[in-house]
Amino acid sequence: MSGHSKWSTIKRKKGAIDAKRGKKFTKIIKEIIIAAKEGGGDAESNARLRLAVQNAKGANMPKDNIDRAIKKATGADAESFIETAFEGYGPCGVAIFVECLTDNNNRTVASVRSAFNKHGGNLGTNGSLTFLFERKGIFTIKNEGLNLEDIELEMIDAGAEDFDVDGDMVTVTCAKEDFGSVNKKLNELKIEPEEAGLKRIPHDTKKLDLESARKVLRLIDILEDDDDIQFVYHNLEMTDELAAELG
Secondary structure (H helix, E strand, C coil): CCHHHHHHHHHHHHHHHHCCHHHHHHHHHHHHHHHHHHHCCCCCCCHHHHHHHHHHHHCCCCHHHHHHHHHHHHCCCCCCCEEEEEEEECHHHCEEEEEEEECCHHHHHHHHHHHHHHCCCEECCCCCCHHHEEEEEEEEEECCCCCHHHHHHHHHHHCEEEEEEECCEEEEEEEHHHHHHHHHHHHHCCCCCCEEEEEEEECCCECCCHHHHHHHHHHHHHHHCCCCEEEEEECECCCHHHHHHHC
């Protein structure tokens, strides 16, 4: 199993235990609002909004919540969110890339800097970690009566680079340039991903002992718990030992 797939699996299991559904909804709603505000409230003509709504449905967000978010974004009193990112190193030199959507950049800067400083990390300059990560299309699909052999062939034809099965979940990975064609193929097959998007995948991972890894995960947990933060990417290697402890 790829490192990304293993980390995603652990987060899904841990998320169920931690009951972070409400926070996930908050992050998805922000993405819907900024997508609708930038490109209009029609998901058919707004690709970013279409993807945000797709992810909302994959997270089982009620349709009323989705419609309210779109209406709010296109109204006169729509909130304004800024997209921003932070790059730095956590304990033991683990690279951490943080993507945010915020309505108060000063608050977010202070919060992210505080998290890094208090937990053995340090922020770097923008662009300092770009060479460590590559943008990939990632689709997470629930395996409910799917013919995996046929679907894998369809995904490869559409441009998929990796097709990873882990129990009842399937992760499809593709190059950034092939994201649209893979997403279109899934739509044609009437398969709705639980989550889809462009993610930052590390070129190489850093393996740590269990105690050091725990310190890094503590920082990652605190960052992910911040409502202003949409995604946290890192290059910590998810070893079997660490996965067993978290899973």
